[in-house]
Amino acid sequence: MSLTQTTYRNRSHYRYSRMQRALHWIMAVVIVLALAIGLYCAYLDHTPEREFLMTIHKSLGMTALALLVLRIPVRAYRGEPYWQKEQHRHVRIAARVGHGLLYALMLLMPVAGYITSGAEGRDIPWFGLFNWPNLMDHDRNFGRLVGTIHEYGAYLFFIVLGLHLAAVVWHRLVKKDETLSRMV
Ligand code: HEM
Ligand code: HEM
Structure with a gap:
């Protein structure tokens, strides 16, 4: 085996798989857009513009849910890559808690x-192409209650994502370690 092949093979153990990286970045874009549009809509009156943006919001959210259904088994099967230089135990625990919360919120929100x-009793459209089946009984009060969970979940999502990004910046600029290159 040539040196390049050996290097490549070893390097692949220190990086998330191609599928995991693709899912991470596609879902990151989809979720950040869903969050931003949801937040913007919270300040709009019931205009046709809001109607249109909510269609996009719901479509992005349902896309995230569909991708998560694929991502969870891929994560269970592929696990995490090795570290070239082991992280401190506290950093590993913080990352595990943070990533666990991100997975929980990726499921809870949609x-x-x-x-x-x-x-x-509102539509659950997908980019104007079709509507997802509505499996819920009509119950406005229950809908409102879960809507409140959706709203507070969004605030928590902002905080945890902010910490996620801060952690990446810290690894990159302060510790100057391999963290970001594991996901690119
Ligand atoms: C510009 C934005 C982002 C950057 C730079 C970024 C960067 C990273 C990096 C470098 C890792 C690998 C950490 C490690 O080596 O253990 C990671 C993991 C992760 N990121 Fe992000 N991320 C971003 C946005 C997001 C978003 C929007 C989400 C959505 C919830 C997200 C969810 C996750 C999750 C769940 C993991 C753990 C992956 C796993 O172990 O399966 N990230 N991210
Ligand atoms: C990753 C997934 C999602 C994220 C991050 C997200 C985020 C948000 C945010 C930030 C808001 C504004 C806060 C509020 O006033 O409640 C919101 C509102 C809303 N979202 Fe989502 N959302 C997601 C998925 C979905 C999905 C899949 C649906 C429906 C199929 C949906 C339906 C709604 C509705 C109906 C509102 C307005 C609630 C109201 O009128 O009070 N969201 N979402």
């Missing part, structure tokens, strides 16, 4: 959004 729209 499911809560789906239940809110479904229980209130």
